[in-house]
Amino acid sequence: MGKAAKRPNVIVFFTDQQRWDTTGVHGNPLGLTPNFDRMAALGTHAAYTFTCQPVCGPARSSVQTGLYATEAGCFTNGIPLPEGSRTLAHYFGEAGYDTAYIGKWHLACTRTSPVPVEKRGGYDYWLAADALEHTSDAYKTVLYNNDNEPVELPGYRADALTDAAIRYIGSRRDADAPFYLFLSYLEPHHQNHRDDYPAPDVYRGHYTGRYVPPDLAALGGNAHQHLDGYYGMVRRLDEALGRLNDAIKSLGLAEDTILAFTSDHACHFKTRNAEYKRSCHESSIRVPMAFSGPGFDGGGTLRELVSLVDLPPTLLDAAGIPVPESMQGRSVVPLLNGKRADWPQEVFVQISESQVGRAIRTKRWKYSVTAPGRDPIRDAGAAEYVEEFLYDLEADPYELNNLVDKASHEPVRSQLRERLLARMAAAGEPVPLIRFLPPVVSGQLRINPEDIY
Structure with missing residues (x-):
């Protein structure tokens, strides 16, 4: 495929456990997300976006397959993506894309062991860990490469993954084939082994007592203990988003690259049950989502209710790849063209584990x-x-x-x-x-x- 006719590159910037109201466009007063806010203002902002399953593995199965978690087969954590599952990597790969995955996978159930090739969902380039929360800490990031060799990356964990993504994107600058990259962060998820939200050192204590969303203020939980670190993690993620955009621009790829930002679920800080998600409440299911790049720049704000299961068909549609009839979500691309008549008037959520x-x-x-x-x-x-x-x-x-x-x-x-x-x-x-x-x-x-x- 010649360079002039090349389809757009596609990057998914995927965070973990990020509330929608951490962003400035959703009213957070702390200035945590200037890069996301700019993306939402100049690109397309899906202002009402919700997970279809508020727990890590099931949500990720939906994002990879375009199916609800019960249909994908991964209705709880601890269930690997079934053999033969068709993922975004397969569809992009068959359309001539080079495919890459960096970060947290959570669909192989190998936990701290490397993910074998047959459990990687069809991705070509691999620098990932199944359960990144168990192979890494804030300043010790361990992933596994294509040969399942451990790779320890320097820097704060979100920065380490961003550096890896920029290196990959840079290596694709002069390639004839377009690329599809899924960049999956752990932040702002808690560090499991000590129930902590470890922000970069420079932000520790910076947000203590600054702003508590009304639902958390009313219900207690452990928000007052952890919001400082959580907000610091969100801020560093947004800085990573800015760095990624700067790299795309400096490499001359801005006009040829679609970027999607969203999260797997949100966080209610032990207010609705004994942990952080797995409930029907906004604080568990509502997430940020925005798009930039060809087809999305200047798209404005979508007021329709969008689900994570809509992300896979949206990405394929935006890249000019036919959306499989088997996918249960819908592309938002028609909404940008004013075709709103048959868009669902509700989002559907499945809940497990709690x-x-x-x-x-x-x-x-x-x-x-x-x-x-x-x-x-x-x-x-x-x-x-x-x-x-x-x-x-x-x-x-x-x-x-x-x-x-x-x-x-x-x-x-x-x-x-x-x-x-x-x-x-x-x-x-x-x-x-x-x-x-x-x-x-x-x-x-x-x-x-x-x-x-």
């Missing part, structure tokens, strides 16, 4: 169900669920007032119940029974069905 749960989030409502009799580690789904949460996000954006047992909101629950069942069926799940709450006898809320959106 519960066997399902949820939908519309523009106004959050509705969630759980299967208390099922094992959240062993059971992918259930035949019967009970209603657990209903939030009116218009009146209660921080989800502090659960309306699921309010008689006044039975019509809302009824409509959302049917929509959740439809989304479960569309995702390939058997249609379950969702148990009603006790009958409503008075005080029903009259509501226009359109208000459900």
